Amino acid sequence: MYSLLSFCLILCLSLSASAAVIDRRIAVPSGYVAPPYYPTPHGGWTADWSVSYHKASLLVSQMTLAEKTNVTAGSGIFMGRCVGNTGSALRLGIPQLCLQDGPLGIRNADHNTAFPPGITVGATFDKDLMRARGVALGEEFRGKGINVHLGPSVGPLGRKPRGGRNWEGFGADPVLQAFGGSLTIEGVQSVGVIATVKHLIANEQEMYSRMKNIFQPEISSNVDDRTLHELYLWPFAESVRSGVGALMISYNAVNGSACSQNSYLMNNLLKDELGFQGFVMSDWLAQISGVASALAGLDMSMPGDINEVPLIGSSYWMYELSRSVLNGSVPVDRLNDMATRILASWYQFGQDRNYPTPNFDTNTQDASGPLYPGALFSPSGVVNQFVDVRATHAEIARAVARDAITLLKNTIATLPLAKNTTLKVFGTDAEKNPDGINSCSDQGCNKGTLGMGWGSGSARYPYLDSPIDGLKARGAKYQFFNTDSFPSNSNPNPGDVALVFISADSGENYITVDGNPGDRTNAGLNAWHNGDKLVQDVAAKYSNVIVVVHTVGPILMESWIDLPSVNAVLNAHLPGQEAGEALMQVLFGEVSPSGHLPYTIPKSEADYPDTVSLVGFEVGQPQDTFTEGLYIDYRHFNQQNIKPRFAFGHGLSYTTFSFSNASITAVTPLTSLPPTRPIKGPTPSYNTSIPPASEAYWPDNFSRIWRYLYSWLDKNDADVAAKIGNSSTSAKYPYPDGCSTDQKPGPVAGGAQGGNPALFDVAYNLSITVTNAGNISGKAVSQLYVQFPVGISFDTPIIQLRDFAKTITLAPGQSQTLQMRVTRKDLSVWDVVQQNWIIPDVGGDYGIWIGEASDSLSVRCGTSPLGCVM
């Protein structure tokens, strides 16, 4: 996504660069192909959407050509209050839809909550909090009159530890992402807001992968079929299964074909195999063609403009889509499906009944301003009504921030702190940015307490409760040195505890911070602002040091983690607005830490596979080939037998837990292949004749806003197009290979939202009793990993996370029995020949490991013989 500030820069680059000069494509490595898959499957064939599709079809059958094309695209960048504003069809009661960032809260708004981002949510390993935050987000978006929430992000998956936007998602594992994403979606959509799962797919680095121009040549992520299914597509499948109403396609290409016009990805994988019933939108300016993207399955162009030079009133769709339908190049059938998918989502979440209209403006904080900031001349009016949508959501935000805090190290019971401890606090990250908490546009700086990364996935803070605020509020005894260089005037007194705050940031590519163009290019995996040196210097002077880290992802800790005075380390992730009190509750022991790492912390960056490094600039199209396959993050460390500093899932507590009484129950008997998929239900049918050209004529007396995108054509243009469409002799559109208009029955792996419903049959139930064996109250996390039977013909990672559960706060001695499950899909591999999920050894002994971290699994349950060993 874009901001107004970065817009001019990109505009100038685009204008000064003659795209024709250099257009050499570095070949996609042999073997990677982007097969054609046409046509786009009609939406509406699953029972759970049939009522909404029926309602939508009644509307669409009354819509004119220009009305249909108007709802499939935005009215232009900066042409309304939201980051995306579709055209309306007011004659039929269809309003403009407001689409708004972002995954952690309402971007560039007021009186909103700045929740902790996805990575922090993932670290809680708490399904209830995941859903509760989703509900709260939904309530805020609805309260501001937003129809479509542009979140959650489950891609990038976190393959590249330096990748700029990993923090917007839930962690470097497909199952953790899947629970984070689908529970967020269920929460958001429970209050009638359409959620948008993004970004499909394999958008694992920021630099060179964005809206295509010669400086950003749209990286090709080359991914094999099995890896795509078992890692990157997995969280999207679960999101679709949860009924997500919208999906955003990513900027990059897959196998050389831009995602926004990749028919295999949208038509086949998403809409046929996964049975997605909502609508697909482009990422902002990711669309690079008109007819081709429509045929490949794109349903909505955002923000509506062409990507090379936005803001001149040009679009690939809107009036061009009207033209493409009249001239016969885009089948009427495809346009009907696009409009139906969008309106079915609108009905599915009840937005046809009393849905609020926008009462805020993402372009300004002022009460009044231009209604169309992107227009040359715009009427002005009231744009911000300052509606407070926060309710009691700060409590949910604080609970997430607190329950994510991950205790990495705690020797000599340094933590929790006694109330009367004298603290010496170091590091600018402990206190708010002195320039103002919202002084950097889209949080594009790392100054003061780091509560979130930067870019379109950020929000303005209503306030930021910093760690220093937290210390002040509880009258702690502390002295604060607001510097990242060790101060000469700091001398320890006996009994002093030093608290050192360090941070690492990243974000979206349209902003560069300290030489980091989104990705952590310059900073690497190191703490920013010489944080390592600060810790070392403090540790040299003080004998009892606690390090608090605010970070977007893994950082290297080797230069200080084993220093004798570094006694405790807390990873507080990105806490959002509630940084201070959340941390205080853990530091002073009112709450025992219960977060766990949503990624591995390595000892050295060299411990990762070479292929997950950032890809550099290439003239043409940089190639990013995922040859490590399934072996990312802990899957790789385990396979290579590399001991990380802290394993995926690691997280200590002030108390200790014992796991006992494990049991496994067979629920659904397994077969090598899942039962045959259900056939598709009926979908709406329409008149597919090309409509009369008059349906696209400009109304005579319409007063246009200059540069606004409309769906109408001049009469002459419409007539010329219609003539082409009605002619058997004029040149036909050069359709891509494999283009067809015959609807298919769908792949064997499909059948419902998320895929063949039998994939989600529970194969085994597991239960485990967790007892607080220590003397402090706390919550425990139980993680479940699957190991495939030995001797199967598929190479599989040693263990893979498949489920998790978290206890309530357990008092000393108290127990809770947790339920977990594994599904048929959890025990399957994607067979690229059969194009299906198969159980590689039906009678084989799966190892189902349960414990507190990926390297601390004390319980093994097996499926043959059925039983558990502690």
Ligand SMILES: *[C@@H]1O[C@H](CO)[C@@H](O)[C@H](O)[C@H]1NC(C)=O
């Ligand atoms: C990419 O190419 C690989 C190797 O041919 C193939 O298995 C996979 O299905 C392709 N994926 C897409 C999305 O085109």
Ligand SMILES: *[C@@H]1O[C@H](CO)[C@@H](O)[C@H](O)[C@H]1NC(C)=O
């Ligand atoms: C398209 O949407 C715009 C913005 O709401 C509206 O002004 C215009 O009348 C709509 N066009 C049609 C054909 O309804």
Ligand SMILES: *[C@@H]1O[C@H](CO)[C@@H](O)[C@H](O)[C@H]1NC(C)=O
């Ligand atoms: C129809 O119009 C579209 C949009 O301008 C254009 O891309 C396409 O080539 C046209 N088709 C024909 C057959 O002229």
Ligand SMILES: *[C@@H]1O[C@H](CO)[C@@H](O)[C@H](O)[C@H]1NC(C)=O
């Ligand atoms: C802090 O309080 C505890 C009792 O809660 C007491 O034993 C200890 O001496 C106090 N320490 C200091 C430095 O005042």
Ligand SMILES: *[C@@H]1O[C@H](CO)[C@@H](O)[C@H](O)[C@H]1NC(C)=O
């Ligand atoms: C053992 O687990 C079962 C569920 O499998 C549960 O009903 C029972 O209460 C547990 N026993 C103890 C002692 O916690």
Ligand SMILES: *[C@@H]1O[C@H](CO)[C@@H](O)[C@H](O)[C@H]1NC(C)=O
């Ligand atoms: C499996 O667990 C679920 C959820 O706890 C429960 O509803 C179901 O009855 C269990 N099935 C069997 C066969 O134990």
Ligand SMILES: *[C@@H]1O[C@H](CO)[C@@H](O)[C@H](O)[C@H]1NC(C)=O
């Ligand atoms: C289908 O649409 C065409 C073009 O608008 C029209 O001429 C025809 O009468 C319609 N057919 C039916 C059955 O309504």
Ligand SMILES: *[C@@H]1O[C@H](CO)[C@@H](O)[C@H](O)[C@H]1NC(C)=O
């Ligand atoms: C435009 O003309 C139509 C009929 O020709 C009329 O119904 C409509 O009210 C007019 N709109 C405006 C804005 O004058």
Ligand SMILES: *[C@@H]1O[C@H](CO)[C@@H](O)[C@H](O)[C@H]1NC(C)=O
């Ligand atoms: C389409 O072409 C036929 C003859 O080829 C003509 O009779 C008919 O009027 C044309 N229709 C339109 C809408 O131009």
Ligand SMILES: *[C@@H]1O[C@H](CO)[C@@H](O)[C@H](O)[C@H]1NC(C)=O
């Ligand atoms: C609490 O348990 C820890 C070990 O788990 C022990 O060192 C400590 O003495 C215990 N404290 C109390 C008050 O029992």
